[in-house]
Amino acid sequence: MQNYLNFIDGEWVPAHSGKTYQTFNPADTRQCLGSFPDSDAADVEAAVEAAARAYERWRLVPAPKRAEILFRAAELLVQRKEPFARQMTEEMGKVLKETRGDVQEAIDMSYFMAGEGRRLYGQTTPAELPSKFAMSIRQSVGVCGLITPWNFPMAIPSWKLMPALVCGNTCVIKPAESTPISAINLVKTLQEAGLPKGVVNLVCGHGPQVGAPIVTHPKVRVVSFTGSTEVGRLVAQAAAPTFKHCHMEMGGKNVIMVLDDADIDLAVEGAVWGGFGTTGQRCTAASRVVVHRKVYQEFAEKFVSRARKIKVGNGLDETVEMGPSHSESQMQTVLNYIEIGKGEAELLTGGSRLTEGDLRYGYFIEPTIFGNVPPTARIAQEEIFGPVVALIPCDSLEEAIAIGNGVEYGLSAAIYTRDVNRAFIAMRDMYTGIFYVNSSTIGAEVHLPFGGTKNTGNGHREAGIAALDIFSEWKSIYIDYSGRLQKAQIDEYKGE
Numbered sequence: 322m323q324n325y326l327n328f329i330d331g332e333w334v335p336a337h338s339g340k341t342y343q344t345f346n347p348a349d350t351r352q353c354l355g356s357f358p359d360s361d362a363a364d365v366e367a368a369v370e371a372a373a374r375a376y377e378r379w380r381l382v383p384a385p386k387r388a389e390i391l392f393r394a395a396e397l398l399v400q401r402k403e404p405f406a407r408q409m410t411e412e413m414g415k416v417l418k419e420t421r422g423d424v425q426e427a428i429d430m431s432y433f434m435a436g437e438g439r440r441l442y443g444q445t446t447p448a449e450l451p452s453k454f455a456m457s458i459r460q461s462v463g464v465c466g467l468i469t470p471w472n473f474p475m476a477i478p479s480w481k482l483m484p485a486l487v488c489g490n491t492c493v494i495k496p497a498e499s500t501p502i503s504a505i506n507l508v509k510t511l512q513e514a515g516l517p518k519g520v521v522n523l524v525c526g527h528g529p530q531v532g533a534p535i536v537t538h539p540k541v542r543v544v545s546f547t548g549s550t551e552v553g554r555l556v557a558q559a560a561a562p563t564f565k566h567c568h569m570e571m572g573g574k575n576v577i578m579v580l581d582d583a584d585i586d587l588a589v590e591g592a593v594w595g596g597f598g599t600t601g602q603r604c605t606a607a608s609r610v611v612v613h614r615k616v617y618q619e620f621a622e623k624f625v626s627r628a629r630k631i632k633v634g635n636g637l638d639e640t641v642e643m644g645p646s647h648s649e650s651q652m653q654t655v656l657n658y659i660e661i662g663k664g665e666a667e668l669l670t671g672g673s674r675l676t677e678g679d680l681r682y683g684y685f686i687e688p689t690i691f692g693n694v695p696p697t698a699r700i701a702q703e704e705i706f707g708p709v710v711a712l713i714p715c716d717s718l719e720e721a722i723a724i725g726n727g728v729e730y731g732l733s734a735a736i737y738t739r740d741v742n743r744a745f746i747a748m749r750d751m752y753t754g755i756f757y758v759n760s761s762t763i764g765a766e767v768h769l770p771f772g773g774t775k776n777t778g779n780g781h782r783e784a785g786i787a788a789l790d791i792f793s794e795w796k797s798i799y800i801d802y803s804g805r806l807q808k809a810q811i812d813e814y815k816g817e
């Protein structure tokens with residue numbers, strides 16, 4: 322069994338207490354993946370202090386030079402994509418095609434943010450007084466505390482690390498306790514790419530022992546969190562008294578709207594990918610499909626028949642399409658929702674744990690579809706984070722939009738229609754952070770803003786250049802070269 326360590330001030334070290342914990346393959350819990358430091362506030366303290374010291378040097382490294390390290394990291398990730406993807410399938414459970422995509426997303430983000438090193442544009446603008454110059458620049462903020470989830474174990478750490486670093490900040494990252502290997506692989510890659518010591522520090526462990534002290538530490542100036550809305554609320558409250566920049570990326574209850582003029586086969590493929598891809602464990606997952614009554618029957622039949630053909634199993638098998646739930650507790654949550662759903666709607670397919678043969682050693686659940694789900698049902702309102710899709714009939718575009726918007730979340734939505742006018746109306750009226758036309762709710766690209774409205778987020782966006790606003794602060798600079806005291810808003814300009 323491999324012993325993994327924390328990364329603090331450029332050294333790989335055990336937890337200060339010496340405590341460890343283990344992780345297991347969710348597709349086969351007989352396989353222990355390694356032991357990890359069970360860290361606490363003392364380890365966080367050391368990591369934050371190292372990051373604070375490193376910040377004084379790193380912030381002065383020219384951004385294009387910082388970016389070259391990210392570029393080299395991207396090049397190394399390209400070479401290591403396959404082994405990293407395999408390790409990720411073992412620790413997270415999703416199928417190889419998807420873990421390759423996860424590593425690819427980290428590669429894309431690294432290249433993208435490397436490019437930002439030569440931009441990080443501010444504005445230059447005329448001043449209102451003569452012989453005066455005005456501009457705005459992005460300044461770095463300081464130590465960033467990054468708390469990342471298990472569903473995208475390398476992509477999401479990269480979404481936070483790369484913009485934080487290119488902006489000149491230093492970082493303490495706490496990966497999800499169940500998927501630290503992918504974050505360790507990413508940090509090792511950055512180290513090999515030449516990142517100076519202390520610039521990134523990684524602390525393994527659990528939320529209350531590691532996440533909480535990061536979020537409350539006075540020297541941590543930015544908190545970026547991806548996880549549940551419930552935990553996000555606690556994180557935001559804990560970060561508030563010290564006025565940290567606080568970026569929250571939380572739950573979703575995303576919708577695909579299928580209108581009566583849609584290409585039904587295309588919509589079915591989109592619903593399968595959005596609902597069952599990553600075993601439904603994406604915050605962008607399409608857990609609701611609102612279908613026009615005129616095509617409801619046809620859609621439901623095709624969707625059910627396609628879902629029944631999905632091969633479920635260990636994601637390392639290239640023929641498998643859907644892996645397990647990530648953990649026993651996640652599986653239990655999903656099974657509980659399935660029970661709730663049985664009382665609220667019609668179970669069309671699935672609904673059970675799979676325990677045949679070796680599947681019994683993992684957390685496998687059948688792809689599950691409920692039909693005729695009332696929009697107010699719990700399974701149509703609450704985030705399940707599993708392979709469970711609610712089919713909701715509707716009678717019009719307007720009703721589909723009302724149902725689509727009628728949840729507490731606002732991450733992603735999609736419409737299938739051949740009518741450009743209806744597509745534009747939905748694009749305008751869906752109050753979400755991401756919207757797709759004739760494509761599923763998942764599959765955001767790294768150079769566009771990512772995030773959502775309502776209980777999904779707190780107004781920030783990661784990815785794209787929007788992420789720079791989380792990890793930098795504007796400074797407006799005025800240079801008066803008139804050689805006399807000039808007073809803005811007071812002096813009257815009298816001409817030459």
Ligand code: UN1
Nearest residue numbers: 473603604605763764765
């Ligand atoms: C997430 O589920 O937290 O758009 C991220 C997508 C992926 C990212 C999902 N590129 O589905």
